[in-house]
């Protein structure tokens with residue numbers, strides 16, 4: 001026979017008691033004595049959760065059906081959804097509709113609300129004032145409490161929850177509701193727990209069974225509430241991240257070109273991609289997590305202490321809280337600055353990630369240079385820096401965890417036991433007068449036990465709530481780090497977004513005294529403009545050209561000549577608004593009428609069509625009334641029609657920067673000009689990789705299309721396509737020539753003669769080279785390659801030209 005006592009470890013007496021209880025159970029069920037009160041809280045809660053869940057389920061089902069229906073209509077409406085993929089369109093109210101691929105040949109759409117530029121303009125003063133106030137605060141010594149974190153959070157909060165009636169508010173309110181609900185349910189569960197133990201001791205099977213049923217009923221809303229808190233936590237984090245990212249994208253990617261200007265500002269912000277992708281996500285997670293990790297214990301603390309005060313008296317509550325306060329002070333002192341640690345880790349992770357990205361982006365160039373060893377050592381260095389820091393963080397966390405666990409888990413629980421036991425012991429020392437008879441004392445004992453169980457549960461929950469609050473000190477600390485980084489990002493975005501924005505004397509952009517005349521229809525005009533490299537804080541750094549002045553009429557072409565690094569591209573940077581205009585007057589056509597071809601052609605992710613129409617989208621192209629036939633025509637004009645034959649069609653997606661040759665890249669750039677058809681195009685060494693005959697052809701093509709061009713180059717040979725030359729010698733010396741004037745024509749003739757004589761010398765050289773090669777070929781036929789070769793003095797190359 002199986003020995004139950006040996007198996008379970010229970011004594012025979014225990015097993016007998018258990019069997020008796022089970023027997024009673026069976027009897028009570030048989031007699032149908034268990035009475036469920038349908039108006040009791042567990043039943044009502046269970047039913048309301050059931051109805052609520054069904055309601056929520058129905059809501060989401062209907063919503064899902066509607067979304068699917070809308071997608072169906074959208075896909076029906078768009079003749080060829082596959083072509084619309086990854087594109088967007090502007091709606092009448094200014095919102096942007098983005099089409100996102102969904103399955104094969106299908107798209108779904110998301111509406112991005114129109115950015116509220118007025119809000120952004122107003123917001124920048126919040127950031128400016130904060131920076132100024134912070135500087136004043138830093139000068140004050142011995143400040144007891146620094147509200148920096150709270151102030152930063154208050155400012156960012158306006159982005160997270162921009163108005164009361166928004167999705168995030170409803171998520172936050174629902175979160176509060178469920179947090180309150182959970183605390184209330186914990187109270188009910190604690191009471192029920194005590195009740196069940198009491199029934200067990202009293203061997204009241206009927207009540208025991210009833211309470212067990214209540215327990216199972218209440219478990220449903222309790223589990224639902226726990227899951228809802230976790231769900232809302234994630235949704236809230238997503239909501240925060242969405243709002244923040246939209247705000248950042250609006251500021252980062254608009255006409256102000258903050259994405260470029262912020263790169264000049266590397267003093268404050270390094271690896272901005274890391275800030276936008278990683279820090280914003282971590283900040284959102286950390287903040288939304290803090291609501292549940294701090295909100296719940298906070299509510300628990302209030303509820304439980306009010307309840308316990310009735311049972312244990314105010315003295316006990318004061319004792320408990322005095323303990324909390326003391327340990328909080330102790331832990332606060334012992335807490336390392338996790339905020340700074342996590343902020344540093346994020347920075348180091350960003351640096352390592354960037355090194356990896358750099359390797360991937362430039363793999364071909366690195367391959368040619370055989371740069372594996374140096375790249376490896378760089379990667380190793382940034383990885384080691386990261387590892388050293390993570391190691392330090394782990395060590396610091398270990399020591400703190402020991403202290404934290406000892407104090408919060410064990411000391412506080414012991415404290416809880418003491419206070420929960422107090423009423424029992426006090427009752428034993430001073431028994432109540434009413435409990436004189438034996439029966440009454442028995443009842444009292446059970447009552448005491450019930451009360452002890454409730455108090456113990458609440459005390460432990462209270463200790464748990466308190467300890468979780470203390471644990472969240474660490475989380476708050478981490479949040480401080482993330483908030484600081486996100487705030488830094490937003491501050492710098494505001495700083496560079498507005499050209500005249502001033503953050504105080506050090507960071508001020510207040511030297512911008514130049515005037516820009518847009519919509520100038522008579523060409524491009526520079527008047528006394530200094531070309532200056534901006535410093536990292538936006539002020540004037542290195543002057544390149546002083547008081548530059550010239551004017552070219554519409555339909556005239558200008559060649560800017562000068563040696564490497566003299567400031568040719570910098571002139572284009574000023575026209576494009578990438579660099580500030582410190583002084584002088586710049587008159588230029590509308591931004592839509594100027595197009596810039598940078599030295600290095602940029603290729604976007606996407607198909608072949610996207611490369612030709614960049615920076616437009618396919619939808620833009622359709623709206624402009626163009627189609628693929630027109631693109632083919634453009635390709636033929638730049639002599640690239642073979643590309644279409646080679647690739648098959650315009651929808652082929654490839655890593656285009658690796659696919660095109662140097663010359664093809666430049667011709668694609670010219671194709672972009674033809675597609676855009678601007679009044680003026682700035683060509684920065686845009687034809688130096690194509691052969692001279694193609695170069696001739698391309699310049700003539702632009703002339704035929706009546707597109708004026710400003711060419712930046714160091715090759716005087718290009719002057720034949722231009723009407724004006726701006727020759728830059730150094731900072732103070734530059735000359736502007738009108739090539740149509742007699743005098744200049746003469747000087748050009750001279751220059752051409754000079755070039756021709758140089759060319760004839762080159763030809764002589766070529767001939768001499770061929771002679772040498774022929775001679776060497778003859779030698780190799782009968783001479784051992786290893787042996788030294790002595791050339792006859794007549795065939796020795798002369799040094800210099």
Ligand SMILES: Nc1ncnc2c1ncn2[C@@H]1O[C@H](COP(=O)(O)OP(=O)(O)OP(=O)(O)O)[C@@H](O)[C@H]1O
Nearest residue numbers: 264533544562563564565566567568569570571714
């Ligand atoms: N962001 C920057 N920060 C610091 N210096 C810069 C920056 N951009 C350009 N410079 C410097 O400004 C000078 C002029 O640069 P620019 O690109 O205008 O030369 P360039 O005349 O176009 O030369 P190239 O013919 O080689 O293209 C160079 O010495 C360059 O190093």
